[in-house]
Amino acid sequence: MAYFEWAEDLVIDRGPIDQDHRHLIDLVNKLHTATSQGCGQDVVGDILSTLAQYTHEHLRREEQVMASVGFPHLAGHQKGHEKFVADLEALQAKYGCGSITTAAQLSALLRDWLSLHIRRSDRELRDYLDGGKRKRHP
Numbered sequence: 001m002a003y004f005e006w007a008e009d010l011v012i013d014r015g016p017i018d019q020d021h022r023h024l025i026d027l028v029n030k031l032h033t034a035t036s037q038g039c040g041q042d043v044v045g046d047i048l049s050t051l052a053q054y055t056h057e058h059l060r061r062e063e064q065v066m067a068s069v070g071f072p073h074l075a076g077h078q079k080g081h082e083k084f085v086a087d088l089e090a091l092q093a094k095y096g097c098g099s100i101t102t103a104a105q106l107s108a109l110l111r112d113w114l115s116l117h118i119r120r121s122d123r124e125l126r127d128y129l130d131g132g133k134r135k136r137h138p
């Protein structure tokens with residue numbers, strides 16, 4: 001069983017947002033494998049920077065999708081993203097000082113945040129999109 005498993009209740013748009021989330025989940029699993037197998041700092045550092053970069057890109061993309069469909073809770077959602085990015089950057093800086101324990105903490109932070117955030121917050125977008133579909137196709 002993977003460290004972070006994709007599950008049907010993570011589905012948001014059956015499109016680009018889900019693809020991003022699946023890719024992020026793959027990267028979290030890679031990071032976890034690398035830290036638990038005791039890979040070197042360079043390997044872990046590479047995965048970590050790919051993951052941080054992709055997280056930034058995903059959050060921006062998701063906010064653009066939300067804006068394009070008139071999602072009414074965008075401002076609050078953005079605040080949640082900003083808080084997460086701040087936590088992520090703080091841990092990344094700590095990792096820069098050389099702690100492999102920090103890398104393990106990062107895979108846990110990313111798994112827990114993504115899992116909760118997708119299921120609770122991104123899900124509001126799914127409900128919003130579903131509501132729109134129902135109105136167009138009663």
Ligand SMILES: [Fe+2]
Binds near residue numbers: 021062122
């Ligand atoms: Fe997301």
Ligand SMILES: [Fe+2]
Binds near residue numbers: 062077081117121122
């Ligand atoms: Fe989000």
